Structure formats: structure tokens, C-alpha cells
Amino acid sequence: MYRKGHLGASLVVYAPLGFLVTALASIEVGVVGAAGVASLASLPDVDVRVPFVKHRGITHTVWFALLVGVAFGVVGLAVGLQRGVVGGLLFGGAGLLFGTLTIVSHLLADALTPMGIRPYAPVWDDEYTLDLVTAANPLANYALLGLGGVVVAVALVAGEAVPV
Template sequence: MHQKGHIGASLLVYAPFGFVLAALASMELAFIGAAAVGSMAMVPDLDMRIPLIKHRGITHTVWFALVVGAAFGLVGAVLGVQESIVGGVLFGFLAFGFGTLTIVSHLLADALTPMGIKPFSPVRDTKYTLDLFKAANPIANYALLGLGGAVVAVAVVAGGAVPL
């Protein structure tokens, strides 16, 4: 997938979390979360700019998703602990989920293409692909972007309407 498709996939995966965030905190915070997830949608493709790193290699694995999640979790815990220990733990877990989720959404979108992904490499080199459309397919990329945007908007607005 290309950037638009990856942003759409990240919004689709984020939508249930956006609903919960809107219901428990605020719609504004949920939309900020959606923008943050969308802005990180292309992180795994930074491998195309780093010499000696193969495209759809290590940055397209669950291990990379966990490392990114751990980095975000650590930052979240440090920021949250300024309020309280419970705040540090809670914010750390939320930040871990955010970082991991963003990378996993990228992997899911790439699994839709013929090239597929090997998400458990180097432990297991099984290739996963649904082979639905080529990464450069503009219709597929725009459709995924539109679907992700619509689903996250509905989820956040619905979450904001839940009386607590």
C-alpha cells in the first residue's frame, strides 16, 4: 500500500480505541489520537531510506511493532508518573498500545498486497498475503483512506454521544 492506504488502515484499526477514548475522555482527544496514528502510519517504510535494511524486512515484523510500542510505553510511563504511579502505569500501557497498533496497522495493509509480509521473521519466514490488489492501486488506496476516515469519525462521534 501507499501512504493514503496506510493512513486509512491505521484509522480503521484505531476506530474502536477512538470510540473508547471519546466515551471515557473527550471527542477532541480521540480525534487527536486518530491524527497521531495517521501521522505514524508510514514509519515501517522508513526502511526504504536506510541503507542495508531490506524493504518489508525487520521494520515489517511484530518484533518491530513491539519495540516501537515499548519505546512509546516508556515515554508514556515517564510522562504519566508525574501525576501518579497509577497514572504512569496507565499512560504507559496506553502509549504502548498506540505505538504497537500503529505499526500493526501498516503490516495489515501490506498483507493485502501480492508482496505480502513476513511478520514473524527471522523466527518464522512464512509469508502472509491476501493478494487482493497491488500496493500502487490508487482505487484501493483511496478506498482504504475513505473507509478508515469514515469509520473512525463515526466511532469517535458515537463514543462522544455515550452518556457516562
């Protein structure tokens, strides 16, 4: 998929968390989470700009997703520790989850294409593809973007409606 498709996929995957975050905190926090997830949606495609890194190689694996998740978890832990140990663990866990799921959403979107993904490389070389649409298909990319926008908007509004 292209940038718009990845953006939509990240919002679809974030929507359940966005609902929860909005219900527990506020719609502002839910929107900031959506913006954060959306801003990282195309991070695995940095491989097209890095010499000697194969496209849909290491940056399109669960290992990269975990690396990004751990990095965000460490930042969350550091920020949360200002509120105590419980705050540190909560923020750290949220950072781990958000970072990991953002990259996983990218992998899921790329699995829709004929090229597919090898999410466990180099440990296992199994390829996964649903072979539904090409990555360059503008209709598929815009449809995924639209779906993501609608799903996350509904999730955030529903989360705001939950009585606290």
C-alpha cells in the same frame, strides 16, 4: 499499500480505541489519538530510505511493532507518572497499545498485496498475503483512506454521544 492506504488502515484499526478514548475522556483526546496514529502510519516504510535495510524486512515485523510500542509505552509511563503510579501505568499501557497497533495496521495493509509480509522474520520465515490488490493500486489506496476516515469519524462521534 502506499501512504494513503496506510493512513486509512491506521484509522480503521484505531477506531475502536478512539471510541473508547472519546467516551472516557473527550472528543479532543480522541482526535489527538487519531492524529498521532495517522502520523505514524507509514513509519515501517522508513526502510526504503535507510541503506542496507531491505524493504518489508525488519521494519515490517511484529518485533518492530513491539519495539515501537515499548518506546511509546516508556514515554507514556514517564508522562503519566506525573499523575501518580496509576496514571503512569495507564499512560504507559496506552502508549504501548497505540504504538504497537499503529505498526500492526501497516502490516495488515501490506498483507493485502501480492508481495505480502513476513511478520515473524527472522525467527520464522512464513509469508502472509491475501493477494487482493497491488500496493500501487490507487483505487484500493483511496478506498482504504475513505473507509478509515468514515470509520474513525463514526467512532469518535459515537464515543462523544456516550453519557458519562
